[in-house]
Amino acid sequence: MKRQTYARMLRSGFRSLMLHRLRSLLTTLGVLFGTSSVIAMLAIGEGASFEAQEQIKLLGSQNVILRSVKPADEPTSGGQTSRVVRYGLLDADYERVRDTFPAVVHVVPVRKIEAEVRVLTRSLNPQILATQPSYLAATGRLMWEGRFLTAEDGRSLSNVCVLGTDVAHYLFPLRSPIGERIKIGPEYFIVVGTLAPRLRAADDQPEVGEFTGEVLIPFETATNWFGRIQVKLRSGSREMEEVDLHEIIIGVASGDAVSLIADASREMLSRGHQKRDYEIVVPLELLARAEETKRIFNVVLGSIAGISLLVGGIGIMNVMLATVTERTREIGIRRALGAKKRHIITQFLIETVLLSVGGGLFGVALGLTIPIIVEASADMKTIVTPIAPIAAFGISAGVGIIFGIYPAWRAASMDPVEALRHE
Amino acid sequence: MSSQEHIQNVVELMNVRRTYRMGEELVQALDGVSFAIGRGEYWSVMGASGSGKSTLLNVIGCLDRPTEGDYLLAGTKTSSLDDDELSDLRSQKLGFIFQSYNLIPQLDVLENILVPLYYQDEPPADGEERARALAERMGLGDRIGHRPTELSGGQQQRVAIARSLVNNPELIMADEATGNLDSQTANEILDLFDELSAEGKTIVFVTHEAHVAERASHILRMKDGQIEELIVQREIVQREIVRS
Numbered sequence: 061m062k063r064q065t066y067a068r069m070l071r072s073g074f075r076s077l078m079l080h081r082l083r084s085l086l087t088t089l090g091v092l093f094g095t096s097s098v099i100a101m102l103a104i105g106e107g108a109s110f111e112a113q114e115q116i117k118l119l120g121s122q123n124v125i126l127r128s129v130k131p132a133d134e135p136t137s138g139g140q141t142s143r144v145v146r147y148g149l150l151d152a153d154y155e156r157v158r159d160t161f162p163a164v165v166h167v168v169p170v171r172k173i174e175a176e177v178r179v180l181t182r183s184l185n186p187q188i189l190a191t192q193p194s195y196l197a198a199t200g201r202l203m204w205e206g207r208f209l210t211a212e213d214g215r216s217l218s219n220v221c222v223l224g225t226d227v228a229h230y231l232f233p234l235r236s237p238i239g240e241r242i243k244i245g246p247e248y249f250i251v252v253g254t255l256a257p258r259l260r261a262a263d264d265q266p267e268v269g270e271f272t273g274e275v276l277i278p279f280e281t282a283t284n285w286f287g288r289i290q291v292k293l294r295s296g297s298r299e300m301e302e303v304d305l306h307e308i309i310i311g312v313a314s315g316d317a318v319s320l321i322a323d324a325s326r327e328m329l330s331r332g333h334q335k336r337d338y339e340i341v342v343p344l345e346l347l348a349r350a351e352e353t354k355r356i357f358n359v360v361l362g363s364i365a366g367i368s369l370l371v372g373g374i375g376i377m378n379v380m381l382a383t384v385t386e387r388t389r390e391i392g393i394r395r396a397l398g399a400k401k402r403h404i405i406t407q408f409l410i411e412t413v414l415l416s417v418g419g420g421l422f423g424v425a426l427g428l429t430i431p432i433i434v435e436a437s438a439d440m441k442t443i444v445t446p447i448a449p450i451a452a453f454g455i456s457a458g459v460g461i462i463f464g465i466y467p468a469w470r471a472a473s474m475d476p477v478e479a480l481r482h483e
Numbered sequence: 484m485s486s487q488e489h490i491q492n493v494v495e496l497m498n499v500r501r502t503y504r505m506g507e508e509l510v511q512a513l514d515g516v517s518f519a520i521g522r523g524e525y526w527s528v529m530g531a532s533g534s535g536k537s538t539l540l541n542v543i544g545c546l547d548r549p550t551e552g553d554y555l556l557a558g559t560k561t562s563s564l565d566d567d568e569l570s571d572l573r574s575q576k577l578g579f580i581f582q583s584y585n586l587i588p589q590l591d592v593l594e595n596i597l598v599p600l601y602y603q604d605e606p607p608a609d610g611e612e613r614a615r616a617l618a619e620r621m622g623l624g625d626r627i628g629h630r631p632t633e634l635s636g637g638q639q640q641r642v643a644i645a646r647s648l649v650n651n652p653e654l655i656m657a658d659e660a661t662g663n664l665d666s667q668t669a670n671e672i673l674d675l676f677d678e679l680s681a682e683g684k685t686i687v688f689v690t691h692e693a694h695v696a697e698r699a700s701h702i703l704r705m706k707d708g709q710i711e712e713l714i715v716q717r718e719i720v721q722r723e724i725v726r727s
């Protein structure tokens with residue numbers, strides 16, 4: 061058949077469908093919602109996984125992070141208010157990593173200090189991290205103003221600090237904090253720098269009412285002033301904890317060595333600790349897990365898409381079967397005037413494909429709109445990959461062909477004489 | 484019979500039977516029919532209801548196949564042809580006109596006239612001009628963009644006649660073409676057939692009414708699937724009732 065024949069058949073198919081506007085419209089809804097939900101859900105899923113990956117990368121994809129975790133079976137405060145709970149990573153662990161682990165770029169010790177920060181009348185309880193100069197490189201943080209902590213600060217037990225953006229803004233809303241004095245616990249510290257803002261990591265989400273900014277002070281200075289025992293005030297009760305190190309950030313030379321270092325850390329800690337008072341976070345492994353989650357998500361989505369398109373296709377087939385019966389006489393006329401079976405098949409197949417592709421087109425349009433609305437209203441990131449609308453469109457055309465074949469075949473195999481006699 | 488004479492026959496039926504099975508019973512809709520229609524002849528077919536007129540027309544029109552016997556259309560033996568080849572014959576050599584007009588509702592007048600050409604493998608380049616000229620001739624020049632539902636019965640039948648002519652067929656077949664029309668409109672249509680016949684078209688016209696049949700050059704009378712009589716120019720040349 062020639063190209064103009066197809067053009068004519070397309071036009072006449074469209075006109076046949078327009079004879080029953082409402083019916084055609086309703087018929088396309090199945091495919092419409094099928095394709096639009098596929099595109100929308102893919103975009104949302106893609107966006108969520110992108111965000112998760114970004115957050116994991118914030119932890120440093122070439123880092124292995126060891127953290128102290130308070131063992132679950134440890135008796136909490138209750139009556140024994142004076143008891144000191146000792147747990148977590150040890151200085152020995154830090155030295156071991158620093159001195160014996162291969163392929164390590166930095167090993168950064170971090171201790172959290174419980175203290176109030178005060179400037180004149182303003183006070184708050186930020187995270188106070190006692191750490192070393194390599195913290196900046198290991199976490200990939202950037203300076204905003206001033207300088208970071210130096211080795212000399214530690215050696216000389218200087219009372220200097222670096223403020224996170226939030227803390228800096230809160231304490232010094234109108235001026236630069238550089239060179240200003242702040243009070244941490246009972247001691248005065250000079251602000252030497254501020255950090256650039258960053259995205260929040262996934263497991264760093266603020267609890268309700270918690271302030272998320274941080275204050276960084278030299279590790280040695282902290283040991284000197286605050287010691288190892290921290291007093292936590294929780295809902296009226298006092299809790300004393302002794303933790304050598306809250307975190308050890310191990311920066312690894314290359315991505316290949318990450319799992320090696322992770323295994324070595326697991327081995328070291330499981331031998332050195334009777335209780336499970338630590339955890340090992342490997343961002344690269346989290347990344348792999350995020351990929352796997354995304355893959356499963358896609359499989360589930362694919363199934364939902366398949367089912368909705370199947371239902372849509374069956375709906376179209378149903379309507380086309382009714383149409384064929386309704387137009388039996390027209391089929392007889394066309395056959396009497398010389399139409400071959402394949403002409404009839406093509407005619408009805410074109411109508412079915414028009415229906416499903418029409419639904420597919422509107423579905424793509426709707427599917428591209430939903431992510432925009434979601435992004436605007438729900439503050440969620442969405443990513444529409446170009447393949448999604450193309451694939452959705454192609455699949456909807458395929459649905460039309462697959463579910464159109466049987467009705468078209470039914471139409472073509474009618475006996476012309478019988479069809480002409482049909483009322 | 485020389486081959487030259489042979490080709491002069493547009494239709495040639497040789498002992499054609501068409502048997503329908505109705506459960507246990509066999510219905511002989513056509514029961515050994517033989518005749519030949521020469522080029523340019525105007526035949527009318529008469530007979531009681533159920534005598535096999537439509538069945539005969541369906542066989543001649545290549546919509547139906549004989550159960551037995553041979554049928555040659557313009558020299559082509561049809562019994563060995565497949566469905567596609569029969570379709571080709573219909574779109575190239577035959578023109579159908581029905582009692583109930585049978586126009587396609589979603590197409591306009593011009594498109595309806597063009598339908599037989601749509602299904603030709605190599606449609607003529609001047610198809611649309613031809614269709615316009617035919618519409619003009621049928622007095623439908625100003626109705627070309629109208630849908631069938633916007634036309635009177637007589638106008639619809641004129642569209643159908645134009646459609647049957649658009650492919651320059653060897654044979655025009657009409658089954659009760661005036662059956663649904665009032666007598667004045669029917670007469671106008673019948674005058675058109677006279678005109679076509681005068682132009683040399685070969686026509687087979689099925690009718691119930693004697694005064695309609697009388698316009699034809701040949702009158703074929705059917706009874707119980709057999710030829711009861713064949714009258715040529717109102718002169719009875721063959722009168723036989725074959726009983727089997």
Ligand SMILES: Nc1ncnc2c1ncn2[C@@H]1O[C@H](COP(=O)(O)OP(=O)(O)OP(=O)(O)O)[C@@H](O)[C@H]1O
Nearest residue numbers: 503504505510512531532533534535536537538539
């Ligand atoms: N599909 C069929 N199945 C069974 N019998 C059939 C079928 N078609 C026709 N017949 C029978 O064949 C015979 C001839 O039918 P046909 O339609 O040719 O009659 P007709 O002369 O055209 O009648 P009318 O004037 O009423 O149109 C009738 O007895 C009819 O019942």
Ligand SMILES: [Mg+2]
Nearest residue numbers: 536537538658
């Ligand atoms: Mg009949």
